[in-house]
């Protein structure tokens with residue numbers, strides 16, 4: 001059984017798509033009723049969540065460090081909190097992450113709790129603990145930037161929808177569904193190659209390559225149906241130019257794309273994704289577009305790097 005938490009740090013992003021201050025207040029009250037100490041930090045901008053977590057886990061005396069860090073936000077916030085947590089020491093006193101979904105897509109939350117209400121899942125974390133456990137989850141390290149990836153990274157069409165989604169009204173998963181449908185119409189594949197542990201997996205016209213991580217992207221597209229978050233390996237799926245991009249929402253809704261001639265699926269420790277015509281590879285990870293990469297992205301697994309509260313195995 002995972003040890004019960006005693007000291008919580010709540011890191012909340014007021015700019016996340018479905019943030020409400022009442023949720024943070026309710027969460028803090030529930031934690032205060034059960035734990036020895038509870039601190040709340042509201043983020044001020046990009047990168048602040050990482051800094052706040054790093055300060056809390058590195059600078060406080062050992063007996064005062066949080067053993068539970070709650071990220072209130074979407075996948076971007078969760079990744080920033082994970083980045084702060086991954087640098088803590090490798091001993092068993094490491095703080096574990098719990099997610100309260102307050103973003104637009106909330107794919108990370110779905111990975112660990114399958115969309116159960118957070119109030120219910122939190123009570124498993126704070127209570128006797130038979131319904132929740134900490135899992136040591138794999139991360140990927142993107143060599144070109146040094147950043148850690150939790151949910152996954154996608155190129156091509158999967159990255160392009162992020163600029164489109166910002167122009168659409170609303171804040172939920174349906175906005176991503178509309179963005180994908182719009183971006184898919186008329187999308188032109190790029191010349192790409194994906195290599196897994198030095199062995200080519202796919203080469204040619206590419207619609208997207210998704211590396212991870214989480215099974216679902218945008219909270220709803222089951223791009224990596226075989227992914228296990230703590231198997232020490234990264235999964236990758238490449239959709240090539242034989243697939244009609246307009247069919248992707250339907251095919252990836254339940255993972256039917258895997259096994260079709262236009263999809264390749266692999267698993268390994270190092271995954272290299274390239275664009276071969278000299279143009280920049282359009283790439284996102286954890287729901288944020290990346291502009292510091294060139295035409296290659298190299299993902300190395302960091303096995304079992306992040307303790308996360310998740311549903312207990314049945």
Ligand SMILES: Nc1ncnc2c1ncn2[C@@H]1O[C@H](COP(=O)(O)OP(=O)(O)OP(=O)(O)O)[C@@H](O)[C@H]1O
Nearest residue numbers: 015017043044045046074075076077103104105106
């Ligand atoms: N105070 C702030 N003002 C503006 N942006 C912020 C602030 N604090 C954090 N951020 C940034 O907001 C970004 C978006 O947050 P997040 O991804 O959690 O929400 P979302 O986009 O609604 O959710 P999802 O990724 O699940 O769709 C994060 O990458 C983070 O860097």
